[in-house]
Amino acid sequence: MTITREPTTDHRSITPRGTPAVEEFLSQPVDHMARLPWPFAEGHEAFRYSVNVDQARVPRRTLAGEWGRHVCDLGGAEYPTIMAERRAVLDADPSRVKVLPGMELACWDLLLYYLRDLALSYPDVLHLDEGVGGDPDAFHWRNDLLGTDQAFVLGNGSTLPCGPLEFLAREVPDDLLLVRERDGRLHFDAGAVTFAAAWSVSFDVGMDMYEIHGPVPRMNGSGMTARAEQFLRRVPADQVFRRVNWNVAASPTRKYDIALESLPAWGRDMAEAVQRGDAIENCQFRIELEHFIRLPMTGAVTFNIRTFMASLAEVREYPTYAAQLATILEELPEDLGTYKGFIDLIPDMVAFLRG
Numbered sequence: 001m002t003i004t005r006e007p008t009t010d011h012r013s014i015t016p017r018g019t020p021a022v023e024e025f026l027s028q029p030v031d032h033m034a035r036l037p038w039p040f041a042e043g044h045e046a047f048r049y050s051v052n053v054d055q056a057r058v059p060r061r062t063l064a065g066e067w068g069r070h071v072c073d074l075g076g077a078e079y080p081t082i083m084a085e086r087r088a089v090l091d092a093d094p095s096r097v098k099v100l101p102g103m104e105l106a107c108w109d110l111l112l113y114y115l116r117d118l119a120l121s122y123p124d125v126l127h128l129d130e131g132v133g134g135d136p137d138a139f140h141w142r143n144d145l146l147g148t149d150q151a152f153v154l155g156n157g158s159t160l161p162c163g164p165l166e167f168l169a170r171e172v173p174d175d176l177l178l179v180r181e182r183d184g185r186l187h188f189d190a191g192a193v194t195f196a197a198a199w200s201v202s203f204d205v206g207m208d209m210y211e212i213h214g215p216v217p218r219m220n221g222s223g224m225t226a227r228a229e230q231f232l233r234r235v236p237a238d239q240v241f242r243r244v245n246w247n248v249a250a251s252p253t254r255k256y257d258i259a260l261e262s263l264p265a266w267g268r269d270m271a272e273a274v275q276r277g278d279a280i281e282n283c284q285f286r287i288e289l290e291h292f293i294r295l296p297m298t299g300a301v302t303f304n305i306r307t308f309m310a311s312l313a314e315v316r317e318y319p320t321y322a323a324q325l326a327t328i329l330e331e332l333p334e335d336l337g338t339y340k341g342f343i344d345l346i347p348d349m350v351a352f353l354r355g
């Protein structure tokens, strides 16, 4: 059986520095299951939506490896491939970054938070110098894995090649979403999102939590949106939280970009794979690892999404996981399967996972 592993874009914009630490980092084996945040607790046989949040930065063992040690998982040897896809999307479609007026400082806040966190998490390959030349607002960022070398002054847009949110989006695999309170409700008021799972950042920015979650079955009506909002309001400044969400992607390829904006580029992937007869094994179990952080300068809250994928063929290499996913898919209520978009594939997926 062939599992598609080729990168979907080239690496023209990325030139890693040839240090021993970079070579070691990029020579890690690519194993999609090893980093996958398995979303179901041991023994669970049914899935329903819930406000499933827990403390971040706590490593979790799985049958295949480990996830969750750092806020930002660069993705090992796949990092340049993911970043090449992300940068290609940003180059082609500026509408993937949308920042409403008044959110500029929150974007700087997010940039600084992440760069500091990244430099602490990956000290051999990522570096942030602070207070350069005695100026407390002057920074120097070096990312040896991508070849970035950028000095900037906090809050001064002319010192970066693009806005601070886009600059960060070009350095990390995470989709970046910022939430602020206005008119008594939490609103999604800034985002740099290239890997949305069949939704659109330019359409959703500016919406409140109830508007965003309107299409999600059982969410607003059940009080879950209210609970999610209450949780977000209470995120303290000194703790980071996370949550996992899952789906089976609409395209049976390793394309991360299955946003509504790029529908013409991926919309026929499933039909073509079905026709070829290799759809089911290449269906991607797609996990979103979301981090909630209250930013220190502005109090804005992040909802950053790191997407992981493993094909059903890769999942099947772990019989316990394959059996659990099959049971959960089989039990999934119709409205959830329909919203998630894979209801018609469930019988074939279950048969494959049990095969």
Ligand code: HEM
Binding pocket: 049, 050, 051, 052, 053, 177, 178, 179, 187, 188, 198, 199, 204, 212, 213, 215, 216, 219, 228, 229, 231, 232, 243, 245, 246, 247, 303, 340
């Ligand atoms: C604890 C907080 C939150 C919870 C529990 C939650 C829960 C959910 C759930 C269950 C879904 C359906 C996902 C699926 O089945 O694949 C969803 C979709 C979504 N959520 Fe949230 N969410 C939270 C916070 C947020 C925030 C803060 C934002 C934006 C800043 C957001 C943006 C979205 C978007 C864009 C979708 C896709 C909606 C669509 O299909 O159009 N969520 N959320």
